Each structure stands twice: as structure tokens, then as C-alpha cells.
Amino acid sequence: MFKELNPLLHSQLRLAVMSILMNVDEADFVYIKNTTNSTAGNLSVQIEKLSAAGYIEVTKKFEGRKPKTSCRSTQLGQREFAAYVEALKQYIGI
């Protein structure tokens, strides 16, 4: 009766990251960190997990002399996010 909730997405911070990346074309590390109010360490770990799963793509470049890590969601990530939302609706009754 209750569908499984994808554990990779059922995590506050990873869900927030994906939520951001569903709505913008791309977002950088600092922006995501500020928007989610997370620590850099935690964010670094969770971004790596989403990246390893192929849910997001991460590119590191330099902007002037500062490193800049940018993220964008992949089609897979977008599909999984949508599926997660559908599953969740069963639980919260909407």
C-alpha cells in the first residue's frame, strides 16, 4: 500500500538540494549552502552522493581566481524526484 520512499531523496538536505535544482538551471555550491542553511562539510558529502547516483552533475571551474562548484540536475534526477513526490503524496494525503 505505501510505496517505498527513495532513501537517497528522503533526506532533508539532499531533498532541499534537489528541490533547488528542479527550479533553476544551475546553482553553485555557495548559493546552495546559503539557501539550505547547511554547513559546507555536510553539503559537500550530500552533493557527492547525489552526483555518484547520477541525480546531479557537478562541474568545478574557476571564476576569476576563486574555485566555483556548480550543480545541475540530470534527467534521471528529475525523474526520481518526481517519483519521490508522487510516492510521498500517499503518505501525506494530498
Add this chain to the structure above:
Amino acid sequence: MFKELNPLLHSQLRLAVMSILMNVDEADFVYIKNTTNSTAGNLSVQIEKLSAAGYIEVTKKFEGRKPKTSCRSTQLGQREFAAYVEALKQYIGI
């Protein structure tokens, strides 16, 4: 920007339990176990956590000769569930 997701509710099984108890007056252990497809051990632990937090009330009696554990959500539990759902909506964009 993103609200906290109550960690007590942000757990697949506990959320499913609360989801059931939001929609029925009361439900017993076996029913919840079957509906959520959980193991008895896991369910026992999670019910105890919800109970300790005051989100549900648990009553143990005998039905004929068999023990029967019944659960119902409290007003606190219902309020917290509703708040959780509201917070979650920010994340999933609905």
C-alpha cells in the same frame, strides 16, 4: 528559506504510521504492520518513539486470549503531522 523537517516524522515507517492514524480513529499493531509492510521489531521500536513523543497513544489489552496493541494519534501528533506536511510542501513544490 527551507523549514526544518521534524526528524521524528521524517522517517518512512513513522510517517506511514502517522499517516494511517490521521485517517482512522484507531488501528492495532497487526493492522499497521500489514499495511506498512514492516517487520514487527521495527514497528515496535517506531511506535514506541511516537508514543514517547506524545504523538500517539498506545493501549494494550486482550481480545479474547490474544494481546492487542492499539494506537491512536493525539492532538499533538495531528498538529505536528500537519506542520510537517506544510514544511514538506516547500521542498516538493506543491
Add this chain to the structure above:
DNA sequence: AATATTTGGTTTATATCATAAACTTGTTTA
């Protein structure tokens, strides 16, 4: 009647995970 199985759980152990703390590398600023 004795034994095995099922029912309805609880307790304990483990493996994973989220998170924070500590560290690194390079860049400004005082």
C-alpha cells in the same frame, strides 16, 4: 499428550547515515 508452529510482540545488535569538526589550499586584508 507431547511437540511443533503460529501469533503478537520486545530487546538487542549492526550497519548506515547525517552531521559537525577538523583540515587543506589558496586569496585577501591589516
Add this chain to the structure above:
DNA sequence: TAAACAAGTTTATGATATAAACCAAATATT
């Protein structure tokens, strides 16, 4: 030149979800 800051990464830890093992009583089997 030293101190502080920026942008991350790596490591350590504590909590958590889950399953495995266990228990007591009832029912079914031989």
C-alpha cells in the same frame, strides 16, 4: 608578514533505521 577569509574536502562521531534474535502464550499437528 601574519592573520583572517573563502571554498571546499576529509574524517570522526553520534544517532537512527532496520533486522535478527528472542520470548510467552496459544493453537495446530502427530
